[in-house]
Amino acid sequence: MKIEWAPLQVPLQRRLQILVTAFFTWSFFLLPIVSVIIVALLFIYGSLFLRALIVLYLIYSYFDHKRTYSAMDGNGWMINRTNSIYRNYRNYFPVELVKTADLPANRNYILASFPHGILGTGICINMGLDITKWLELFPKIRPKVGTLDQHFQTPILRELLRWWGLVSVSKESLVYFLTKSNDPKHKDNRDGFTSNAVAILVGGAQEALDSHPGRYILTLKNRKGFVKMAIRTGSSIVPSISFGEVDIFNQVANPPNSILRKIQDFVKKFTGISPLIPVGRGFFNYTFGFLPYRRPIVQVVGSPIDVLKSSQPDPAYVEEIHAKVMTELEQLFDKYKEKYIPDSKNIKLIIQ
Template sequence: MKIEWAPVHVPPKRRLQTLAAGLYVMIFMLMPGLSLLIITSLLYYGNLFWKLLTLAYLTFVYFDHTRNFSDIHGNGFMIFRSNCIWKHFRDYFPIELIKTADLSADHNYILASFPHGIIGTGITCNMSRDIRQWLKLFPGIRPKIGTLDMHFYTPIFREALRYWGMVSVSKESLMHYLSASNHPKHPDNLDGFTSNAVAILVGGAQEALDSHPGRYILTLKRRKGFVKLAIRTG
């Protein structure tokens, strides 16, 4: 495979956009493995303090995960979700969020997203990274994305996902967010938001494997669980 180097005259802004897009890919490729490497190293090479602290953290991860939802009810850390890095990431493509209907903040929503793509870049831009446009178009509604449950068993990496507004796509987790109270004075809504919008990539891993340039192959026939959840939660 021939490597094509970028021309010298590429504007600095475009180079920053490319760097941000590369960072996004590297995070998902390397961070899970690096997280496990750090934990293993602390357990093997750390002194007694670090070993006990690591064991305590792993215990917390296990029991915290059994509740099927995150303590972060709001939008995570906004500095993680909307900053200059993710703005450059969005502008690399570019990606635009277009509103076609009003969504009331008095209800919770499950949103079906497709196609999946390799790592769900489009939906990630709109509902996880650089969410300023979402908050402007849909005030009062927290954007969240459902991802594989196993990611929330991965130490360190799971914390980054939570702060980026990602939640487990398990049935129990989705039921929690879709059944949440919309009352402004409810303890979960003290952040000023009253609604959750959880996006799921319906096609899952199968659809991701069918990703090809210029072609959209959707996996929908056997993926009706999200419809049942929508009916159950109103």
């Protein structure tokens, strides 16, 4: 295999972008395990006082999650969601955000986001780590990103995710955020915001397994829980496609029914997490490594699909709204693919 080396003379700004991107990439891959190891080592080798603090922290986080689903109201500490260091992560690819319709701040929203890709990088940057562009395009709407509930039961990781604007995707957590009052005078809206928008990567771990460059394979046909949640809470559904999300990593070939895919499916069944084997670039080469490639990601946010609120969603109505979401996604893809996908004539949207 011929290695394509990166040039030695690289502007300092690009080096900084690589370092910040490496931090976040490895954090998302390794933090769940590293967090547990750190707490275990501190408990085993720490002083009696430190052990007591750890026990208190674990007790607090357990009961706080049971009580509040680890929710952080408002936009949290803005220094953790709008700063020049994190912007290097955005500019590495770069990641863009495109608005196609207004989102009135008098209701709450579920952003049905596709594709998942390896890490859901575009969504996490636009609606989690660097929300400056989001707040400019969608004023008075707080952006949130839903992720696995088990992440919020992991010490240390829990706190970082909350600071970065991520929320649990459990039913209780989603109901909490999506039923928040939109009244400007309500005490929860003293920050000047009157709406919550929660991005859900609907395809989840299954869709991640199908993530390969140039392939837009969405896991959606049998995913209707987000539609039911929207109806129960009266939240509008906003289709969103992140063009280029699937291109920033290669993945070791794992076609259906292959031995690797069977192992991945087995682990996913019991843990909810897909054990992916991503392939990217390195610090000093473009051929192999665990850094994502510098390829643009453009998140296009579609028009809201309003729903009639009902505590007991009618199955026929769920099917109707679900069909609208699929149609809107197809139209959104066809309308913007030529602009944001190189050689788009050979690329199709597959919904399975």
